[in-house]
Amino acid sequence: MIDFVEEFMSPVETEDNGFDEQRILIKSISKVLPVIIKNELTQRQNLCLRMFYVHGKSQVEIARELRLSQPTVSRHISTAKAIVNKCLAYCFYSVKQANEQWLKME
Numbered sequence: 001m002i003d004f005v006e007e008f009m010s011p012v013e014t015e016d017n018g019f020d021e022q023r024i025l026i027k028s029i030s031k032v033l034p035v036i037i038k039n040e041l042t043q044r045q046n047l048c049l050r051m052f053y054v055h056g057k058s059q060v061e062i063a064r065e066l067r068l069s070q071p072t073v074s075r076h077i078s079t080a081k082a083i084v085n086k087c088l089a090y091c092f093y094s095v096k097q098a099n100e101q102w103l104k105m106e
Helices: 004-008 021-040 043-053 059-066 070-105
Strands: none
Touching (some): 043 070
């Protein structure tokens, strides 16, 4: 299974010189990822995930800053990744199916 969190947590730079299936998938996932993080994760999961992936902090640094244990931070990140990956897997499948249908119509 694809780890969407690992793949898409950083902003994706793509050129806009036409459309292809991969670029559509990347842009679609990149658009829905913040919505999933905001709506499906607890505040603590959201914060730990962002601090780890967006701000590049270690689990130990996050634990110190949030006054949590490192294992607790690890659990928050793991749980958040599982939730986000599950949601994004459905999104990925849907966009892929839509792209295939669109390409058949050309």
